[in-house]
Amino acid sequence: xxxxxxxxxxxxxxxxxxxxxxxxxxxxxxxxxxxxxxxxxxxxxxxxxxxxxxxxxxxxxxxxxxxxxxxxxxxxxxxxxxxxxxxxxxxxxxxxxxxxxxxxxxxxxxxxxxxxxxxxxxxxxxxxxxxxxxxxxxx
Amino acid sequence: xxxxxxxxxxxxxxxxxxxxxxxxxxxxxxxxxxxxxxxxxxxxxxxxxxxxxxxxxxxxxxxxxxxxxxxxxxxxxxxxxxxxxxxxxxxxxxxxxxxxxxxxxxxxxxxxxxxxxxxxxxxxxxxxxxxxxxxxxxxxxxxxxxxxxxxxxxxxxxxxxxxxxxxxxxxxxxxxxxxxxxxxxxxxxxxxxxxxxxxxxxxxxxxxxxxxxxxxxxxxxxxxxxxxxxxxxxxxxxxxxxxxxxxxxxxxxxxxxxxxxxxxxxxxxxxxxxxxxxxxxxxxxxxxxxxxxxxxxxxxxxxxxxxxxxxxxxxxxxxxxxxxxxxxxxxxxxxxxxxxxxxxxxxxxxxxxxxxxxxxxxxxxxxxxxxxxxxxxxxxxxxxxxxxxxxxxxxxxxxxxxxxxxxxxxxxxxxxxxxxxxxxxxxxxxxxxxxxxxxxxxxxxxxxxxxxxxxxxxxxxxxxxxxxxxxxxxxxxxxxxxxxxxxxxxxxxxxxxxxxxxxxxxxxxxxxxxxxxxxxxxxxxxxxxxxxxxxxxxxxxxxxxxxxxxxxxxxxxxxxxxxxxxxxxxxxxxx
Amino acid sequence: xxxxxxxxxxxxxxxxxxxxxxxxxxxxxxxxxxxxxxxxxxxxxxxxxxxxxxxxxxxxxxxxxxxxxxxxxxxxxxxxxxxxxxxxxxxxxxxxxxxxxxxxxxxxxxxxx
Numbered sequence: 001x002x003x004x005x006x007x008x009x010x011x012x013x014x015x016x017x018x019x020x021x022x023x024x025x026x027x028x029x030x031x032x033x034x035x036x037x038x039x040x041x042x043x044x045x046x047x048x049x050x051x052x053x054x055x056x057x058x059x060x061x062x063x064x065x066x067x068x069x070x071x072x073x074x075x076x077x078x079x080x081x082x083x084x085x086x087x088x089x090x091x092x093x094x095x096x097x098x099x100x101x102x103x104x105x106x107x108x109x110x111x112x113x114x115x116x117x118x119x120x121x122x123x124x125x126x127x128x129x130x131x132x133x134x135x136x137x138x139x
Numbered sequence: 140x141x142x143x144x145x146x147x148x149x150x151x152x153x154x155x156x157x158x159x160x161x162x163x164x165x166x167x168x169x170x171x172x173x174x175x176x177x178x179x180x181x182x183x184x185x186x187x188x189x190x191x192x193x194x195x196x197x198x199x200x201x202x203x204x205x206x207x208x209x210x211x212x213x214x215x216x217x218x219x220x221x222x223x224x225x226x227x228x229x230x231x232x233x234x235x236x237x238x239x240x241x242x243x244x245x246x247x248x249x250x251x252x253x254x255x256x257x258x259x260x261x262x263x264x265x266x267x268x269x270x271x272x273x274x275x276x277x278x279x280x281x282x283x284x285x286x287x288x289x290x291x292x293x294x295x296x297x298x299x300x301x302x303x304x305x306x307x308x309x310x311x312x313x314x315x316x317x318x319x320x321x322x323x324x325x326x327x328x329x330x331x332x333x334x335x336x337x338x339x340x341x342x343x344x345x346x347x348x349x350x351x352x353x354x355x356x357x358x359x360x361x362x363x364x365x366x367x368x369x370x371x372x373x374x375x376x377x378x379x380x381x382x383x384x385x386x387x388x389x390x391x392x393x394x395x396x397x398x399x400x401x402x403x404x405x406x407x408x409x410x411x412x413x414x415x416x417x418x419x420x421x422x423x424x425x426x427x428x429x430x431x432x433x434x435x436x437x438x439x440x441x442x443x444x445x446x447x448x449x450x451x452x453x454x455x456x457x458x459x460x461x462x463x464x465x466x467x468x469x470x471x472x473x474x475x476x477x478x479x480x481x482x483x484x485x486x487x488x489x490x491x492x493x494x495x496x497x498x499x500x501x502x503x504x505x506x507x508x509x510x511x512x513x514x515x516x517x518x519x520x521x522x523x524x525x526x527x528x529x530x531x532x533x534x535x536x537x538x539x540x541x542x543x544x545x546x547x548x549x550x551x552x553x554x555x556x557x558x559x560x561x562x563x564x565x566x567x568x569x570x571x572x573x574x575x576x577x578x579x580x581x582x583x584x585x586x587x588x589x590x591x592x593x594x595x596x597x598x599x600x601x602x603x604x605x606x607x608x609x610x611x612x613x614x615x616x617x618x619x620x621x622x623x624x625x626x627x628x629x630x631x632x633x634x635x636x637x638x639x640x641x642x643x644x645x646x647x648x649x650x651x652x653x654x655x656x657x658x659x660x661x662x663x664x665x666x667x668x669x670x671x672x673x674x675x676x677x678x679x680x681x682x683x684x685x686x687x688x689x690x691x692x693x694x695x696x697x698x699x700x701x702x703x704x705x706x707x708x709x710x711x712x713x714x
Numbered sequence: 715x716x717x718x719x720x721x722x723x724x725x726x727x728x729x730x731x732x733x734x735x736x737x738x739x740x741x742x743x744x745x746x747x748x749x750x751x752x753x754x755x756x757x758x759x760x761x762x763x764x765x766x767x768x769x770x771x772x773x774x775x776x777x778x779x780x781x782x783x784x785x786x787x788x789x790x791x792x793x794x795x796x797x798x799x800x801x802x803x804x805x806x807x808x809x810x811x812x813x814x815x816x817x818x819x820x821x822x823x824x825x826x827x
Contacts, residue, residue, distance in 0.1 A: 037791060130798050134805060210781055269785055276792045283799055292810040293823055299803045303732065306745055306796055313752050313789065320782065321759055689820050694733045 003053070011053035018046030026120035027113070036116040040123025047124070048131045056136050065132065068125045075122025082115060145199050145216045145264060147185060148224060152178055152257035159253065162246040171246045172239055178253065179232040186224055193221045194632070196639045200266065210326050215266035218636030222464055223263040223394050226471040229618075230386040231256050233611035237479050238379040240608035241486075248288060255281035255383070259391045267327045268316050271395055272309070275359070279305050282388055286376040297371040300690055304358055304368045304697055311701060312355025318348035328402045335403040349403055350708040353411075354701055356399070359392040362412075362449050363419045364700030366442050367693040370426075373441060374434035378482025381434065385441040386475035390467050393445070397452060407708075409453045416450030417542045419443065424552035428559070428671055429683040431493045433481050436560060437474070440517065443549060444470050450542055451532035458646065459535020461634045466528035468633075469622060473516035473525060476615040480510045483608060484563060493563065500564035505609060507564045512616035514557040516623070518664070519550055520657060524619050527626030527648045534646070547660070554664025555671060717758060725751040738804045738814050742797060749793040756782040756789075 026039030050059050155178035159171045189199075193216070203212040216224075235252055238244045258281060261274030283305075287298035320326060322344075323334045335345065358365040369389075373381050400408045423443025430436040448470065451463030483506055490496050500507040516525040529550065536543045622629055626648055634642045670676055688696065728751060731744025760782035804814070811819045 035787075037787060041794075127794075127798075130802075134802060269788070273788060273792070276796070280795060280799060283803075287803060287806070290806075292807070292826070295803055295806050295810065296819065296823055299738075299800065299807065302796065302800050302803065303741060303745065307729075307732070307748070310748050310752055313756075316785075317752070317756055317759065320756075320785075687824075690816050691733060691736075698729065698733065 003055070007053040011049050015046045015049050018049065019043055022046060022120070022124065026116050029116040030112045036119030037123055039116070040120040041127060043120065043124035044127035044131070047128045051128075051131060051135055056132065063128070065129075068128055068132070072122055072125035072129060075118050075125065078118045079115065079122070082111060082118070144185075145189075145214060146201055146203065148182060148216075148260040148264060149214075149257045151182055151185075152253045152260065154178075156250045156253035156257070159246045159250045171249050175235055175249055175253070178256075179228055179235075182224075182228050183232075186221065186228065189216070189221065193218055194635060196635075210269075211267065212270050213266040213327060214261075214264040214270070216264055218639070219394065219397065219464065220263050222468060222633065222636060223391065224260060226468045227256065227259050227263065227387050227391065230471045230475045231259075231383060233615055234379040234382045234386070234475055234479065236611045237382070237482070237608055240604040240606075242604075244288075244377075244379075248285070251281045251284050251288075252379075252383070255285065255388075259387060262391050263394055265395070266329075268319065268331070269326050272312065272316065275312075275356075275392070275395070276309065278388060278391065279309070279359070282384060285380045286372055286384070288380065289375070289377045291375065293371075294375040294377075297368075297375040300693065301368045301372040303690070304365075304693065307694070307697060308355045308358025308365065310355070311351050311358075315348050315352035315355055318344060318351065322348075328398065331399075332402045332404070335405065346405075346407065346708045347705065349399075349405060349408060350704050352399055353396060353408060354704050356392050356396045357415075358697065360389055360396060360449075361419075361442055361445060362415045363422055363446075364703070365697060366419065366423075367688055367696055369442055370435050370438040373438035374432065378479060378485070381438075381482070382475035382478040385438065385478060386471045389441065389445060390448070390471060393448065393452075393467070400452070409455050411453070411704075412449050413453030413455075413539065413542060416446045416448070416453055417545045418446070420446030420450060420549040421545050421552075422446075424549045424556065426683070428552055428556045428667075429680045431680070431684070432491050433484070433493055433496075433560060433563070434478070434491065436493070436556065437477055437481060440553065440556070441474060443553065444474070444517070447529065447532055447546065447549070450546065451535065454532075454536045454539060454542065456535040456538075457634070457638060457642065459532050461630060461637060461642075462528050462531025462535055464637060465531060465626075465630055465633050466525075469516065469524040469528045469619070472615055472618050472622065473513045473523075476509065476612060476619065477513040477517065479615070480506060480513060480612055483612070484510075486608075493560070496563045498564075506612075509609075509612040509616045510561065510564065512619055514561055516619045518554040518557050519660070521649070521654070522620070522623045522626075524623035524626060526653075526657065527623060527630065530648050530653055531630060531646065550660050551663045551667055554660060555667035558665060558668040559672060718755075721751055721755045721758065724754070727751075736815050736817060738807065738816055738819075739801075741816070742800045742804060745800065746793065746797055749789070753786045753789060753793075756786050 022039045022041075022043035022045075024039075025034035025042055026036060029035035029039065047059070047063060050062075155174050158174040162170045192199075196218075199216045201214050203214065231252065235249065238248065238252075255278060258274050258277030262271060262278060265271040265274055279302075283298050283302050286301065287295045316326070319331060319334070323330050325331075335349075354365070358368075361369040373384050376384060396412075400412065420443045423439050423441075423446055427436050427439035427443060430439060444466070448463050448466050451459045451466060454460075484496065484499065485491060487503065487506075488496050488499070512523065516523040519525040519529040529546075533543060533546055536546065627646065630646060631642055634640075671680065725748060728744045728746075728748035731747060732741050735741055735744060760779035762779075764776035764778045807819060808814055811822050813819060813822075
């Protein structure tokens with residue numbers, strides 16, 4: 001994609017804010033609209049903006065391909081692990097086993113926060129990988 | 140067996156797919172093939188454990204994760220699900236063994252096939268609407284990927300068309316779920332049954348909801364008018380995938396339609412299915428007769444045989460419903476046998492068209508034999524299995540004379556077109572280069588591959604393992620024979636499984652009357668074959684073949700089908 | 715009632731887009747519009763029973779029905795997977811045939827066979 005200075009500057013200035021917004025959506029998912037999947041997609045869109053405007057080689061220095069794949073795989077396994085903790089403690093799969101704190105604070109509602117973060121990372125990494133492979137120039 | 144373990148039918152293939160992925164990390168350890176074999180052996184073993192209680196009429200339910208209630212996730216297994224799981228696992232197992240023979244299928248192929256299997260098990264065992272939706276989409280996405288696996292351009296186009304039409308269908312299915320949720324607040328099949336039988340369930344919009352659900356599933360099952368994606372998708376896919384798609388994927392969606400129709404208890408659905416099935420059977424066999432590419436011909440036959448199954452279910456009598464399930468089992472067996480043997484033909488000769496392959500019977504007698512088993516089964520010749528199930532359906536349809544005679548004509552057409560197809564094997568070769576037909580060994584295959592075969596078949600030949608390729612063909616033909624010979628006993632078992640009682644009348648398919656009917660069908664079939672392959676017939680065939688629909692017209696046809704269905708349901712007088 | 719009509723118009727726009735557009739990417743976008751119309755329909759149904767977000771900071775509050783929202787999250791995820799697959803298929807078709815126009819692709823496919 002032909003690089004113009006507008007795209008270059010805007011993408012570099014804007015994408016950290018998009019990533020920050022994505023992480024906000026993930027972390028406050030149990031208190032306001034948002035959640036794991038939604039935040040993950042916003043995180044991915046921040047990285048895809050960089051991919052489109054900067055090219056895949058430059059973005060690889062910041063988000064190496066192996067790290068992104070690793071995050072995706074580990075995210076899925078971590079989700080399964082959290083689910084199995086519920087079985088280990090005698091209740092069903094994916095039952096809430098952490099204490100439910102005071103409503104309205106961030107560390108409340110049991111383990112939904114951890115699930116949100118795990119899913120957010122996984123989805124963000126997954127969609128980034130998809131777009132990465134679509135945008136990579138074939139050698 | 141603990142009650143909750145029916146979820147293992149879905150989980151074990153998923154776990155197996157995880158193991159096939161490990162081969163990507165350790166490419167030297169051959170994990171995939173033993174993992175696949177282990178998965179299917181253990182699933183079939185589980186199925187055998189459940190055989191005795193299911194035959195005695197028990198049902199199993201599991202509420203996943205204790206999230207019960209009106210919006211829970213429930214899986215239930217009864218007799219219908221048992222038979223469905225049986226043919227899904229058996230046919231998928233043999234199709235994958237056929238895929239073992241070709242080294243171009245790497246571990247990601249088996250990964251997607253195992254996910255397809257677990258999705259299909261999920262659809263069969265689903266007892267609530269949203270679980271059904273998710274598993275249908277899992278089956279769909281794996282099917283799109285597997286069709287496009289061959290990386291031929293026409294395969295990718297076929298997969299894209301299937302994707303568009305199928306997504307439209309699922310959107311209509313979601314509309315149906317919307318209607319159900321709005322009126323009942325529950326998504327379980329049991330909640331649906333209560334709603335349909337209550338007085339509120341005879342309002343104006345109930346038939347529309349049911350029509351939306353059935354039409355949405357109908358796109359995947361391919362009855363008229365939703366069938367347009369099937370010939371391309373099933374013919375362009377790689378050979379084991381065609382066998383899987385025609386053999387099991389379309390039937391699994393029909394099992395979901397079956398459950399919906401039974402839960403709603405509505406007569407109009409059955410009448411619609413009866414008529415739709417009859418028209419499907421006729422149209423399918425008509426277009427099948429006109430084709431000259433062998434896999435497209437078989438794919439149109441899939442449409443036509445599904446018409447038998449749907450009409451059998453729609454007729455509503457005990458005999459025809461059992462016949463419909465029996466025909467599902469038989470069709471899974473013989474259709475996958477046919478697709479796999481034609482796949483062998485294409486691999487060995489590199490040609491797709493009927494006119495260019497001749498005289499294979501002399502060079503590959505075993506292939507001709509297994510193909511003969513498949514062709515005789517689908518044409519309904521005793522003592523193979525197609526005969527018993529077709530007779531069951533037709534006897535059950537005796538009260539609907541139009542449907543009865545239409546299915547008769549379909550049998551004649553099926554026989555004619557399989558005579559035409561088997562010309563591959565017995566017609567003498569015309570002036571062709573003999574290198575196509577020389578007896579092939581593995582070394583020869585690698586040499587021939589570069590010049591003729593690689594263009595047409597699109598997969599690089601790295602050696603063909605003939606034992607692995609022929610073993611499923613032989614075993615499937617033996618199964619066809621066994622289910623045919625013991626047809627009466629199997630019919631009784633199926634009757635017990637569905638209706639939980641033994642059949643009241645003994646059904647004996649081996650009567651002189653049935654035999655005479657079959658002989659008449661054979662004569663008329665061969666006569667029609669000569670009609671169709673005459674001079675005038677060939678011209679007519681060419682004209683019909685050129686009426687192929689493009690994607691836009693396909694979509695318009697589909698939408699016209701939805702609108703037509705919606706209007707008929709809307710304007711029908713309430714009974 | 716006007717809202718249901720608007721959602722219906724959105725759905726019909728998507729359907730017309732799939733049938734009438736010749737560009738493959740426009741067809742995929744139209745499929746997304748259909749999915750979005752259905753999702754809005756479900757959530758609209760859920761919103762009929764209340765007004766607040768279903769986060770019970772205090773135990774009172776007339777909340778929207780959270781069930782359709784949960785169902786629609788699943789539908790959104792499935793829609794995204796199908797869209798991603800459709801786009802990669804379109805990309806492969808583009809590389810194979812050199813054009814994104816469906817009628818030209820079919821013409822080339824027919825000649826090739």
